[in-house]
Amino acid sequence: MRVGFVGLGAMGTHMARNLRRAGLLAALYNRTAAKAQTLGAELQVPVCASLGELAAACEAVVCCVSADADVTEVVAALAPRLAPGALVLDCSTVGAETARAAAATLAAAGAQFLDCPVSGGVEGARDATLAIMVGGSEAAFARAQPILAALGRTVTRFGPSGSGQAAKATNQIMCAGIIEAVAEAMAFAHAQGLPLERLIDTLGKGAGSSWYFVHRAPNMVRNAYPAGFRVRLHAKDLRICHDMAARFGVELPVVERMLAEYAELIARGWGDEDISATYRLKAELFERTNLMRPPGERGGA
Numbered sequence: 001m002r003v004g005f006v007g008l009g010a011m012g013t014h015m016a017r018n019l020r021r022a023g024l025l026a027a028l029y030n031r032t033a034a035k036a037q038t039l040g041a042e043l044q045v046p047v048c049a050s051l052g053e054l055a056a057a058c059e060a061v062v063c064c065v066s067a068d069a070d071v072t073e074v075v076a077a078l079a080p081r082l083a084p085g086a087l088v089l090d091c092s093t094v095g096a097e098t099a100r101a102a103a104a105t106l107a108a109a110g111a112q113f114l115d116c117p118v119s120g121g122v123e124g125a126r127d128a129t130l131a132i133m134v135g136g137s138e139a140a141f142a143r144a145q146p147i148l149a150a151l152g153r154t155v156t157r158f159g160p161s162g163s164g165q166a167a168k169a170t171n172q173i174m175c176a177g178i179i180e181a182v183a184e185a186m187a188f189a190h191a192q193g194l195p196l197e198r199l200i201d202t203l204g205k206g207a208g209s210s211w212y213f214v215h216r217a218p219n220m221v222r223n224a225y226p227a228g229f230r231v232r233l234h235a236k237d238l239r240i241c242h243d244m245a246a247r248f249g250v251e252l253p254v255v256e257r258m259l260a261e262y263a264e265l266i267a268r269g270w271g272d273e274d275i276s277a278t279y280r281l282k283a284e285l286f287e288r289t290n291l292m293r294p295p296g297e298r299g300g301a
């Protein structure tokens, strides 16, 4: 199958490399052309000047862009030039409604669509170990198997269009609660004067551990948060969760709290850092109370 890739960001660059390794990658497109030129030269894969050109050159297109409006825009530009029966897989995290609308646009153009949001971070994209949550027809899912197998390790179809995004939204709510707990616990441990690296080694094997604790608590020790999963993007995902819950008249406390904390991080210029930057706010809680104590009674490492 000739596969094209759209969206060479933090995730997409690795995913495109994995499609190349699997012998599937036929063409690349990126809005900022220089990124596509660089990766095209590295992988020896043709670069298309437009989405229409890419659509015409491929039997399947994988897309990994930012937000709802971007997916809608990319799908609208691909649709008129896709061959009948072409397959579009969208790995971006967007709302279930956006996925259903994309599926309808592509069905009208005679093409098939799968919403395929992913989990596992930049590392999972690099190592092709992503968990992929799929929504769409069984027939499209069956056709997409070689592509999905090249990108991830756990690939599950949850039902019709939109159900992959609903599963991903569920995951994003858990990520919010876990990163909040990890950041809070690490700020607490720091204030107790504990040796933090040894703590991560030990608690990383305990019942309270998680992927975020093992892989992102070290950022908190170094107080450096290089972009893995950006605050801005998780805030975008949590707004999706907020809207999906609001359809039931429900407001979820974990979602609302993290949206407020991310708004503060973004306002203070940390929106492009990894979400482990939440630690900055948790550490400040202890710094404030510590500074209110007499100097001799101040704790912390």
Ligand code: NAP
Residues within 6 Å of the ligand: 007, 008, 009, 010, 011, 012, 030, 031, 032, 035, 064, 065, 066, 067, 069, 070, 071, 073, 074, 091, 092, 093, 094, 118, 119, 120, 121, 122, 228, 229, 230, 233, 237
């Ligand atoms: P990123 O580094 O910001 O890259 C976004 C990519 O999408 C860039 O190549 C950008 O092109 C392209 N793009 C955005 N809007 C576009 C448009 N309207 N038309 C064409 N191209 C457009 O983002 P990322 O971290 O790779 O994330 C991509 C998606 O995966 C997001 O939906 C995110 O929520 C999801 N995700 C991310 C992670 C993670 O850990 N990073 C994990 C799971 C899922 P330019 O180069 O021109 O800007």
